[in-house]
Amino acid sequence: MxxxxxxxxxxxxxELLDIACVTTTLVMANTQGAAPPYHVRMVTPGGHPIVCGTGLTLQAQEALERVTGPLDTLIVSGGIGHRAAAGNRLIVAHVRRLARESRRVASVCTGADVLASAGLLDGRRATTHWQWADALAARHPGVTVDPGPIFVRDGNTYTAAGVTSALDLTLSFVEDDHGAEVARKVAQHLVTYLQRPGNQAQMSMYTATPPSDNALVRQIVDHVTGNLDADLASSTLAAGAGVSERHLTRLFLRHLGQTPARFVRRARTEGAAHLLASTSLPMSAVANRCGFGTTETLRQAFVDRYGIPPSRYRSTASTTRSGPAVPARHPGGQEPSGDVSSRASRRA
Structure with missing residues (x-):
């Protein structure tokens, strides 16, 4: 080949980013030693220019109808025009035809709607952008839609959650095709924060919408995420807020949909994921800084949250394998409040 x-x-x-994350990553892989190299073409119906959702015009390199196989990879982009694309018989028919001639078939974001309309996701597990997951499941009951992961592989078919998850999906292709070292070099050149494993959640508490306009809940959330190694028992949080433990639980259930204890466990686990990916701290130090106390407690929480042990997550997601440790920071992007960092440094 x-x-x-x-x-x-x-x-x-x-969506322009759905397209660019794929094309840029693969072309970058060619400059980092991908052999055989990728030959990437962006195609459209009739080969006509398209106006992306952002209003920018993008020139096609070829007409969809004129493409013939065999192909290595077929990728359908998403975007706000996905419903019209999924209802376009020409697009759907040619995607179905080319899928039969492709080693690997994928979609980004709402591009899953086009694959589903072509019958390519029937009986398969798939994902899409979390905002569109319910609609995809309703339109295509034969598809098992999972809104959680950033990308899903089922056989030779891949679906990515949306927008920048296209970068994670494409990096996984590069690693599968050319090995981890080439993928790592591409990620470094793209200055991507980390190469996330596919089962990482689309939404974390650090990227989700602020939980509520309740001042007390916000105050406790800020305290928890800024002081992961502190005493965060529900009774302690309630006492610090001047309310009963029962009232605190009611507030959390009403505004966050989970108990204080579950929120704390999730915060600590996601904080640990951040440190594992961005630093070279020993596992025991990560456990201490995030309030787990022992590496076994950290491992159990990690398996519950991500389905893999922390050591596996680090080997997959780490951005520090070829360089020195990155100074640890609070997962939300700010230094922990108070003297938490100094306490953690002394323990580590």
């Missing part, structure tokens, strides 16, 4: 032919399908009102 002299090259890996990759076709990215675009259409009017497609």
């Amino acid at each position: 002299s090259e890996r032919r990759v076709i990215v399908v675009g259409y009017d009102a497609a």
Whole structure:
């Protein structure tokens, strides 16, 4: 095989980032030693230029109808125009045809709607952007839609959650095709924060909408995320807030949909994931800084949250494998409040 032919399908009102994350990553892989190299083409119906959802016009390199196999990878982009694309018989028919001639088939974000309309996701597990997951499941009951992961593989078919998850998906292709070292070099050149494993959640508490307009809940959430190694028992949090433990639980259930204890466990686990990916701290230090106390407690929480042990997560997601440790920071991007960092440093 002299090259890996990759076709990215675009259409009017497609999301530019869905396309660019794929094409840039693969072309970058060529500069980092991918052999055989990727030959990437962006195709559209009729080969016409498309107006992306952002209003920018993108030139096609080829007409969708004229593409023939065999192909290495077929990728359908998402975007606000996905419903029209999924209802376009020409697009759906040619995606179905090309899928039969492709080693690997994928979609980004709402591009899953096009794959589903082509019958390519029937009987499969798939994901899409969390905002569109319910609609995809309702329109295509034969598809098992999982809104949680950032990308899902089922056989030779891959679906990514949306927008920048296209970067994670494409980096996973590079690693599968050319090894972890090439993928790591590409990630470094793209200055991506980390290469996330597919089962990482789309939404974390650090990227989700602020939990509520309740001042007391906000205050406790800020305290928890800024002081992961402190005493965060529900009774302690309630006492610090001047309310009963029962009232605190009611507030958390009403505004966050979970108990204080579950929120604390999730905060600590996501904080540990951040440190594992961005630092070279020993596992025991990560456990201490995030309030787990022991590495076994950390391991149990990690398996419950991510389905893999922390050591596996670090080997997959770490951005520090070829360099010195990155100074630890609070997962929300700010230094912990008070003297938490100094206490943690002394323990580590």
